[in-house]
Amino acid sequence: MRIRIICVGRMKDGPEREMVNDYLKRADRTGRSLGVRSVEEIEVDAGGGKSREADRILAKTGPSRIIRLDERGKAQTSIQLSNKMGQWRDNGEDIAFIIGGADGLAPELAQKAQDSLSFGVLTWPHKLVRVMIAEQIYRALSIEAGSPYHRE
Numbered sequence: 222m223r224i225r226i227i228c229v230g231r232m233k234d235g236p237e238r239e240m241v242n243d244y245l246k247r248a249d250r251t252g253r254s255l256g257v258r259s260v261e262e263i264e265v266d267a268g269g270g271k272s273r274e275a276d277r278i279l280a281k282t283g284p285s286r287i288i289r290l291d292e293r294g295k296a297q298t299s300i301q302l303s304n305k306m307g308q309w310r311d312n313g314e315d316i317a318f319i320i321g322g323a324d325g326l327a328p329e330l331a332q333k334a335q336d337s338l339s340f341g342v343l344t345w346p347h348k349l350v351r352v353m354i355a356e357q358i359y360r361a362l363s364i365e366a367g368s369p370y371h372r373e
Contacts, residue, residue, distance in 0.1 A: 223309040224252065224260045226354055229274050229283050230267040230347065231324035244355035251362040256310060260358060262351070268356055271327035278330060285317040287334040288312055293367060294337030296342060302338070303361035318354050320347060345371040 224322040226245075232238050241262060248260040262345075263275035286309055297305075309316055319326065340353055347352065 222252075222257050222290070222313070223283075223315040223360060224257060224306075225281070225285065225315070225317045226262045226320065226351065226358075227278050227317050228262065228264050228320040228321060228347070228357075229278070229323040231264050232348060232351060236282065237352055240352045241257070241355045242364035244352070244359045247284075248355065248359035248362055251359065251366050253370065255307075255362060255365055262355070267322045271316050271322070272329070273325035275330035278321075279333070282317040282319075283315065286336065287313040287317050287319055288338055289321070289331055289334040289339070290324070290335040290354060291331070291337045292339050292342050292344060296339045296341065299357060299360050300359060300373075304337075306358075306361050307365050311325060314369055318358075320350055320354070323347075330335045 232241070245260055249257075254258050263281045265274065265281060267274060306316065318338070319330070321330075338354075340350065340354060345353070360371050
């Protein structure tokens with residue numbers, strides 16, 4: 222299984238970039254013990270409208286289960302996400318978490334997504350969404366690995 226976070230736009234150096242990199246490094250290390258080949262972030266260029274951004278995103282997803290991050294998506298607990306990710310891995314699926322640009326995702330890309338995930342009904346800055354999904358991927362893998370990182 223490969224886990225990708227595919228984002229529209231480039232994140233500059235700063236505290237958010239450091240946090241994303243840290244969580245991705247942790248997730249990659251934890252995931253390898255669970256049979257995850259890689260955990261990575263892929264940035265695609267913004268601009269040209271939602272349809273062109275969608276084309277750039279789809280060019281990077283490969284044959285993956287697409288999960289769009291959207292405030293209208295389904296809210297899940299970390300344990301539920303961990304269980305789903307384990308099922309997808311066991312089914313041999315790669316997964317791609319998609320973060321759209323400032324104007325959201327094109328309808329054709331939203332329709333291609335097999336799942337959607339919400340971090341609540343609030344609108345979050347893209348930088349923070351990247352940090353939150355990177356952390357949740359690490360948390361989900363840690364739960365499956367039996368690490369004490371997640372507490373209930």
